[in-house]
Amino acid sequence: MQRIGVFVCWCGSNIAGTVDVKAVAEALKSEPGVVFSTEYQYMCSQAGQDLIKDAVKEHNLTGIVVCSCSPRMHEATFRKTAAAAGLNPYMVEIANIREQCSWVHKEMPLGTEKAIILGKAAVAKVNLNAPLTPGQSPVTKRALVIGGGIAGIQTALDIADAGFPVDIVEKKPTIGGKMAQLDKTFPTLDCAACILTPKMVDAAQNENIRIFSYSEVEAVKGFVGNFEVKIKKKARYVDETKCTGCGACIEKCPQKKVPNEFNLGMDNRRAIYIPFAQAVPKVATIDADYCNMLKNGKCGVCTKFCAAGAIDYKQKDEIIEEKYGAIVVATGFEPISMEKFDEFAYSQSKDVITSLEFERLTNAAGPTAGKLLRPSDGKHPHKIVFVQCVGSRCASCAEKGKEYCSKICCMYTAKHAMLTRDKYPDTDVTVFYIDVRTPGKNFDEFQRRAVEEYGVNYVKGMVGKVTPEGDKLIVRGSDLIANKQIKIDADLVVLAAAIEPDKTARPLATMLTASMDTNDFFTEAHPKLRPVESPTAGVFLSGTCQGPKDIPETVSQAGAAASKVIGLLQKDMLLGNPCVASSNQLMCNGCSSCERVCPYGAISYEDKEFPGPNRTVKVRRVATVNPAVCQGCGACTVACPSGAMDLNGFMNSQIMAEVDAICK
Amino acid sequence: MENKYLKDDIIRSSGVNPKKCMKCGKCTATCPSFDEMEYHPHQFVYMVESGDIEPLLESESLYKCLSCFACVDRCPRGVEPAKLVEAVKLSVIRQKNSNRLKADDVVKYLDEDIPQQAIVSAFRKYSK
Numbered sequence: 001m002q003r004i005g006v007f008v009c010w011c012g013s014n015i016a017g018t019v020d021v022k023a024v025a026e027a028l029k030s031e032p033g034v035v036f037s038t039e040y041q042y043m044c045s046q047a048g049q050d051l052i053k054d055a056v057k058e059h060n061l062t063g064i065v066v067c068s069c070s071p072r073m074h075e076a077t078f079r080k081t082a083a084a085a086g087l088n089p090y091m092v093e094i095a096n097i098r099e100q101c102s103w104v105h106k107e108m109p110l111g112t113e114k115a116i117i118l119g120k121a122a123v124a125k126v127n128l129n130a131p132l133t134p135g136q137s138p139v140t141k142r143a144l145v146i147g148g149g150i151a152g153i154q155t156a157l158d159i160a161d162a163g164f165p166v167d168i169v170e171k172k173p174t175i176g177g178k179m180a181q182l183d184k185t186f187p188t189l190d191c192a193a194c195i196l197t198p199k200m201v202d203a204a205q206n207e208n209i210r211i212f213s214y215s216e217v218e219a220v221k222g223f224v225g226n227f228e229v230k231i232k233k234k235a236r237y238v239d240e241t242k243c244t245g246c247g248a249c250i251e252k253c254p255q256k257k258v259p260n261e262f263n264l265g266m267d268n269r270r271a272i273y274i275p276f277a278q279a280v281p282k283v284a285t286i287d288a289d290y291c292n293m294l295k296n297g298k299c300g301v302c303t304k305f306c307a308a309g310a311i312d313y314k315q316k317d318e319i320i321e322e323k324y325g326a327i328v329v330a331t332g333f334e335p336i337s338m339e340k341f342d343e344f345a346y347s348q349s350k351d352v353i354t355s356l357e358f359e360r361l362t363n364a365a366g367p368t369a370g371k372l373l374r375p376s377d378g379k380h381p382h383k384i385v386f387v388q389c390v391g392s393r394c395a396s397c398a399e400k401g402k403e404y405c406s407k408i409c410c411m412y413t414a415k416h417a418m419l420t421r422d423k424y425p426d427t428d429v430t431v432f433y434i435d436v437r438t439p440g441k442n443f444d445e446f447q448r449r450a451v452e453e454y455g456v457n458y459v460k461g462m463v464g465k466v467t468p469e470g471d472k473l474i475v476r477g478s479d480l481i482a483n484k485q486i487k488i489d490a491d492l493v494v495l496a497a498a499i500e501p502d503k504t505a506r507p508l509a510t511m512l513t514a515s516m517d518t519n520d521f522f523t524e525a526h527p528k529l530r531p532v533e534s535p536t537a538g539v540f541l542s543g544t545c546q547g548p549k550d551i552p553e554t555v556s557q558a559g560a561a562a563s564k565v566i567g568l569l570q571k572d573m574l575l576g577n578p579c580v581a582s583s584n585q586l587m588c589n590g591c592s593s594c595e596r597v598c599p600y601g602a603i604s605y606e607d608k609e610f611p612g613p614n615r616t617v618k619v620r621r622v623a624t625v626n627p628a629v630c631q632g633c634g635a636c637t638v639a640c641p642s643g644a645m646d647l648n649g650f651m652n653s654q655i656m657a658e659v660d661a662i663c664k
Numbered sequence: 665m666e667n668k669y670l671k672d673d674i675i676r677s678s679g680v681n682p683k684k685c686m687k688c689g690k691c692t693a694t695c696p697s698f699d700e701m702e703y704h705p706h707q708f709v710y711m712v713e714s715g716d717i718e719p720l721l722e723s724e725s726l727y728k729c730l731s732c733f734a735c736v737d738r739c740p741r742g743v744e745p746a747k748l749v750e751a752v753k754l755s756v757i758r759q760k761n762s763n764r765l766k767a768d769d770v771v772k773y774l775d776e777d778i779p780q781q782a783i784v785s786a787f788r789k790y791s792k
């Protein structure tokens with residue numbers, strides 16, 4: 001028989017406001033096995049924990065029930081308390097009388113009654129608890145960073161600095177991400193390339209960092225400390241170890257009409273290309289969709305001009321298998337498509353562009369060598385209209401926009417407007433805004449400078465329609481403060497397009513069993529207290545894959561993710577979760593139901609001998625669970641038709657006892 | 665002045681939730697009747713939300729709306745301002761029992777350039 005202690009927490013007024021805690025403690029006193037029951041204002045405080053420890057000793061307790069907040073909040077805390085008092089930590093059960101009781105009920109009698117029932121269920125369970133001991137598993141001291149934008153680069157550099165090897169997997173031919181496409185960066189207006197490329201070079205030269213560019217993650221197996229990852233290095237038809245990045249091949253390639261994605265299709269590149277001058281690795285890549293040689297075997301010019309003999313038309317995709325202790329997701333963002341926003345005429349006119357296209361048009365390495373010229377006729381625009389919130393905060397247009405605020409557009413629009421007025425004082429610049437959101441160090445000051453010093457015309461109101469007319473774009477918008485409808489005959493319209501997670505993020509999340517929100521941003525383990533960890537152990541988040549962010553915020557998160565990874569990798573052993581499944585092989589009929597539902601691939605089958613009637617031996621196929629891989633999700637216990645699968649700490653008998661206690 | 669009863673009535677009959685409005689003005693930006701209207705679509709939304717409905721009841725703006733639904737199409741928050749205009753108009757017609765267009769008047773407007781459909785729909789819009 002257990003000797004159970006019950007500890008009811010007030011959580012200040014959080015619980016005590018709607019639950020009569022004294023009545024709960026009193027009612028639970030008479031439950032089977034309970035030898036001690038009390039309440040206290042803050043059970044998680046030092047004094048509260050001491051109260052538990054003292055009670056364990058004084059009353060020789062063998063099990064503990066804490067009626068308090070969600071186990072996600074403090075189960076670990078109270079398990080530690082129990083361990084400090086010499087109890088097995090798995091002899092602790094939490095009755096959640098806050099999130100599932102006091103916070104959802106308004107009336108004291110109802111709340112109290114429910115709290116008592118939840119307490120009874122927990123007591124019934126503890127009566128059947130048995131001490132559990134977690135297994136140990138070694139940690140592979142290598143990290144994987146998926147995505148090589150500023151987030152991934154910073155995370156990799158920080159992990160490498162701490163002495164651990166890191167691999168960056170980047171799907172494009174070069175690392176750098178969106179920041180490599182930007183011109184100057186708010187709020188200090190330093191040039192993006194000047195601050196980014198040194199970091200790219202650092203990453204390339206750091207001996208702890210390997211960069212797999214033009215590569216993607218194919219499959220992920222395993223668990224925290226022990227991930228096994230398959231990486232596909234896509235064929236780039238150029239031998240990376242030989243190519244010197246001289247560019248001779250590019251100059252001679254006759255296929256000149258390939259839309260240049262780095263300049264967002266505003267100019268062309270060759271079929272063999274290096275995305276930009278500071279690319280890392282600086283190695284050419286052949287675009288198989290356009291290369292004449294790869295498509296119809298007629299050409300081979302590049303191979304003639306490559307002095308290094310690096311071209312290899314027969315190169316195949318290569319699969320690399322590697323083990324990692326931790327994985328960091330840094331897959332970044334993309335601006336959303338503007339095709340469906342007919343009202344802004346993006347598809348009708350070349351002179352309606354997105355803000356990222358604007359960055360390329362003002363970048364010295366861009367298609368116009370940094371001169372702001374209209375894409376349609378190459379003329380200098382004199383009237384420019386910027387429209388904020390295009391597709392952001394768009395609750396009614398799920399098919400084209402996003403409900404959230406993209407966070408960075410107010411600031412980069414102020415930057416674009418200010419830089420335009422600075423460089424071309426003869427241009428008229430109007431910004432249409434719904435709100436100007438500038439929370440950030442020196443951000444509001446920055447936006448005000450655009451207005452006060454640079455004479456940017458900010459109009460409170462939205463643009464309703466853009467109509468191309470001759471070589472003008474007629475912009476119709478409202479000025480809500482003057483209560484006027486405005487019409488501007490603009491030369492160039494710039495749309496601050498909402499941003500969304502990279503399209504590959506969702507399949508990647510499935511591979512990693514990491515969760516995402518409805519917008520496909522990765523979810524953090526706790527929105528405030530664990531912002532860089534995913535709920536899946538060993539998977540961390542860096543940068544805009546977790547939510548819209550500017551560079552300063554991305555870099556801080558990248559460093560934070562790195563420090564979490566370092567904390568994990570410096571451990572030699574990890575304690576596992578003892579709440580794993582196991583099959584009762586006498587009951588198992590080898591039906592494979594459990595294997596099919598296990599999301600972690602923890603279940604396999606073995607042929608085993610069992611005694612049959614009349615001293616015969618029968619060989620049967622039965623399930624076994626690999627406890628190092630099992631995450632204790634319990635899916636198999638539900639799927640098993642013969643009731644052979646059971647989960648430590650959540651045995652079928654324990655769950656039934658809880659249900660019985662509730663229904664009593 | 666807040667007219668709670670009328671406000672609730674208009675919100676119910678239009679099915680519009682004016683609280684969803686984020687005051688961006690996109691509806692007003694392209695309203696073709698802007699110049700003829702004393703209160704513009706975003707103002708309709710705001711005035712209904714704040715219960716300031718009396719001035720709307722008196723306003724000619726009610727009859728200037730073309731029901732083109734541009735505002736409904738453009739609104740990023742799904743507010744549907746035109747439905748509010750319609751609901752206020754209907755409540756005037758019902759409340760005052762005053763049809764804007766009487767059957768007798770139709771003859772006056774007959775013109776071979778106007779499609780008959782337009783007259784039928786005007787009749788439907790402006791009368792009980």
Ligand SMILES: Cc1cc2nc3c(=O)[nH]c(=O)nc-3n(C[C@H](O)[C@H](O)[C@H](O)COP(=O)(O)OP(=O)(O)OC[C@H]3O[C@@H](n4cnc5c(N)ncnc54)[C@H](O)[C@@H]3O)c2cc1C
Pocket residue numbers: 146147148149150151152169170171172175176177178179182184185186187215216217330331332333334335355356359408412415502504505508542543544545549550551552554
């Ligand atoms: C127009 C515009 C102007 C901006 N101006 C500024 C500014 O002035 N100042 C400022 O602070 N911020 C600015 N920003 C924001 C800035 O661009 C971002 O904060 C920053 O780029 C985020 O970095 P990231 O690494 O998270 O994402 P990204 O830069 O998007 O990098 C993600 C990387 O991951 C790769 N990737 C994606 N999926 C996979 C996959 N499945 N496998 C492998 N690799 C993958 C991508 O190819 C990419 O290289 C601006 C943004 C825009 C759109």
Ligand code: SF4
Pocket residue numbers: 238242243244245246247248249250283284305306307308309310311
């Ligand atoms: S493939 Fe050869 S020619 Fe082309 S950049 Fe590399 S070394 Fe130069």
Ligand code: SF4
Pocket residue numbers: 580581597598599600601602603625629630631632633634635636637647
């Ligand atoms: S509980 Fe069962 S289904 Fe879940 S991970 Fe473990 S073995 Fe797989």
Ligand code: SF4
Pocket residue numbers: 691694695696697698705728729730731732733734735736745746749
């Ligand atoms: S429906 Fe009425 S209020 Fe809305 S845009 Fe058309 S005319 Fe204006």
Ligand code: SF4
Pocket residue numbers: 684685686687688689690691692705706709738739740741742743744745
């Ligand atoms: S467009 Fe919609 S959200 Fe914007 S002001 Fe009009 S009703 Fe409000």
